[in-house]
Amino acid sequence: MGVLLSKARLRPVGDRGLLVEYGDVIAPEINRKVRMIAMALEQEKPAGMVEVIPTYRSLLIIYDPIKTAPDNLEQVIEALELRLDKIKIPPPRTVEIPVLYGGECGPDIDFVAQYARLSVEDVIRIHSGTPYQIYMMGFTPGYAYLGGLPEAIHAPRLETPRILIPAGSVGIANNQTGIYPVPSPAGWRIIGRTPLKLFDPTKTRPFLYQAGDFIKFNSISQTDYNHLADHSVSSGK
Numbered sequence: 181m182g183v184l185l186s187k188a189r190l191r192p193v194g195d196r197g198l199l200v201e202y203g204d205v206i207a208p209e210i211n212r213k214v215r216m217i218a219m220a221l222e223q224e225k226p227a228g229m230v231e232v233i234p235t236y237r238s239l240l241i242i243y244d245p246i247k248t249a250p251d252n253l254e255q256v257i258e259a260l261e262l263r264l265d266k267i268k269i270p271p272p273r274t275v276e277i278p279v280l281y282g283g284e285c286g287p288d289i290d291f292v293a294q295y296a297r298l299s300v301e302d303v304i305r306i307h308s309g310t311p312y313q314i315y316m317m318g319f320t321p322g323y324a325y326l327g328g329l330p331e332a333i334h335a336p337r338l339e340t341p342r343i344l345i346p347a348g349s350v351g352i353a354n355n356q357t358g359i360y361p362v363p364s365p366a367g368w369r370i371i372g373r374t375p376l377k378l379f380d381p382t383k384t385r386p387f388l389y390q391a392g393d394f395i396k397f398n399s400i401s402q403t404d405y406n407h408l409a410d411h412s413v414s415s416g417k
Contacts, residue, residue: 188217188257190250193240196230198250200257201238206327206355210237211315215392216267217260226256234391236315236325274311274394277359277374279350280405281307285373292335292352292369304399306333307371311394312357322361322379322387326395329357341367348374350397359395361387372397375409 189201200217203210218234221241228248233240241253260267281304282289293300312326319325329352337353342365349360351368360366361378380386389395400408 187261190254190257192250195245196242198241198243198253199238200241203237206236206315208313208327211313211327212269212392213264214239215269216264217257219269220260220267221256226253228252234316235318236327269392272313272392272394273389274396275389276396276398277350277376278400278404278408279308279372279374279397280400280402281372283402285405286350286371288335288338288351288369289371292333292371295335296333298332303333303371306330307352307357308397308399311396314389314391314393314395316391317387320360320362320364321381324359324389324395326357326359329355331355335369337367338369341365342370345370346373348376348378350374373405375405 191199191201193199202213202217214234214237218232218239221229221232221239226248228244228246229241230244231242233242243250243253280286282300289300289303293303296303298306307329310328310330312328314324315327316325317323333352334355335352344363345360345366347360347362349366349370350372351358351360351366351370353368358368359374359378376388378388
């Protein structure tokens with residue numbers, strides 16, 4: 181059973197980091213608290229703080245040891261916890277992502293179906309039937325770690341990761357699902373691919389989504405995939 185800590189558990193990370201933990205599982209209420217504290221730290225920028233990195237259940241504060249110390253940052257965290265009700269985070273959006281499941285775009289969907297003792301159609305229906313909250317961004321630019329994958333389609337990671345998969349690939353690993361915005365190595369079971377460009381460093385907002393948003397996958401045909409891919413290239417969108 182997961183635990184939501186009423187007060188942060190703090191751990192030193194080398195001589196420049198402080199890990200602030202709020203629980204020990206993937207859960208919406210824990211992640212919300214992490215995002216609230218991270219947002220407040222970004223807005224108020226306590227002296228000596230260099231960067232704050234939020235994750236599923238914790239956040240890492242990188243600081244300048246010449247300008248501050250862990251004790252000072254602990255006091256900041258305690259003060260923020262006392263006024264959590266005043267910290268406002270943006271309302272979540274639901275971002276719809278079209279996905280072509282199976283075939284060359286989803287080489288592991290047959291394995292997932294066999295592992296789950298379901299048909300491929302059932303895997304697609306279940307995977308595309310649930311909105312997934314983005315708990316954190318990381319690994320590569322724009323990679324969204326999504327929670328809430330239905331237990332019926334949980335599947336283990338690959339025994340040997342692939343060296344390179346195409347941008348837009350959608351994968352499953354145990355109780356999580358995610359999207360690979362750029363070509364990268366991958367150890368997750370790839371079940372589909374989106375034609376959308378998920379990371380564009382030339383834009384003011386290079387990502388289509390952010391932590392706290394929800395992603396809803398929509399199953400599309402090969403024809404629709406080709407059309408969207410061609411339009412994306414020709415329009416630069």
